[in-house]
Amino acid sequence: MAIRQKCDKKRKALLNATLNLVNNNGFHDAPMSKIAKIAEVSPATIYIYFENKQDLINQLYLEIKASFSEHAFKNYDENEAIKDSFQLIWYNIAHYKLNEVEEASFLSQCDNTPMIDDESRQQGLKHLQPLLDLWERGQQKGVIKLISPYLLYAYTIYPLAFLTSMQQKDSFQLTEKNLNEAFQAAWDSIKI
Structure with a gap:
C-alpha cells in the first residue's frame, strides 16, 4: 500500500x-x-x-478535462428545463475557470494549440457529452438555434476563457453582475 x-x-x-x-x-x-x-x-x-512527453501531456489533459467535467455537470439534472440546465452548467464552468485558474489556463492552451493528439482530444470531447446532449435536446424542442455545437460553444462557453483571462490581467472584474450579464448574452446568442 x-x-x-x-x-x-x-x-x-x-x-x-x-x-x-x-x-x-x-x-x-x-x-x-x-x-x-x-x-x-x-x-x-x-x-x-x-511513455514520452506527448503521453505525459495527453494524460494531464485528460485528467484535467475529467475534473472540469465533474465541476461543469455538478448537480446537473437532464430533466430540468433547457435554459435552467444550461444556466447551471454555464455558471459551474464559470466558477471552475475562476477558481481553478491553472487548470483552466492549461485547457485553454490545449484548445488553441496542437499539443494534444487527436485521440486524446476526442476522448476529452466525450467529457462534454451532457452539454452536447442538452443542446441537441434544446434544438429538437425549438429552444436553441439549429447551428453547429462548435458555434454554440464558441458563443457561450469560449467567451468565459477570455473574461477570466482579462480578470487575471486585472483588466476586467467578473463581478456577480458581470457574470449575470455574460450568461444572459450567452443565452441570447443561442436561443430561438
Missing part, C-alpha cells in the same frame, strides 16, 4: 510540474529534464509513468 501511494505521489508531482511549466513557459519550453527537476524525481522516473 505504501509503495502504491509513493508511486501516485510521484506521478502527481510530475503532472503538477508539467502543468506549471506548460502554463508558464509553453509546451515547447517544458523539457522532460525541467519537469523532472521541478517534480524532484530523476528524469528516468518519468518513463516509469509515461
Whole structure:
C-alpha cells in the first residue's frame, strides 16, 4: 500500500510540474529534464509513468478535462428545463475557470494549440457529452438555434476563457453582475 501511494505521489508531482511549466513557459519550453527537476524525481522516473512527453501531456489533459467535467455537470439534472440546465452548467464552468485558474489556463492552451493528439482530444470531447446532449435536446424542442455545437460553444462557453483571462490581467472584474450579464448574452446568442 505504501509503495502504491509513493508511486501516485510521484506521478502527481510530475503532472503538477508539467502543468506549471506548460502554463508558464509553453509546451515547447517544458523539457522532460525541467519537469523532472521541478517534480524532484530523476528524469528516468518519468518513463516509469509515461511513455514520452506527448503521453505525459495527453494524460494531464485528460485528467484535467475529467475534473472540469465533474465541476461543469455538478448537480446537473437532464430533466430540468433547457435554459435552467444550461444556466447551471454555464455558471459551474464559470466558477471552475475562476477558481481553478491553472487548470483552466492549461485547457485553454490545449484548445488553441496542437499539443494534444487527436485521440486524446476526442476522448476529452466525450467529457462534454451532457452539454452536447442538452443542446441537441434544446434544438429538437425549438429552444436553441439549429447551428453547429462548435458555434454554440464558441458563443457561450469560449467567451468565459477570455473574461477570466482579462480578470487575471486585472483588466476586467467578473463581478456577480458581470457574470449575470455574460450568461444572459450567452443565452441570447443561442436561443430561438
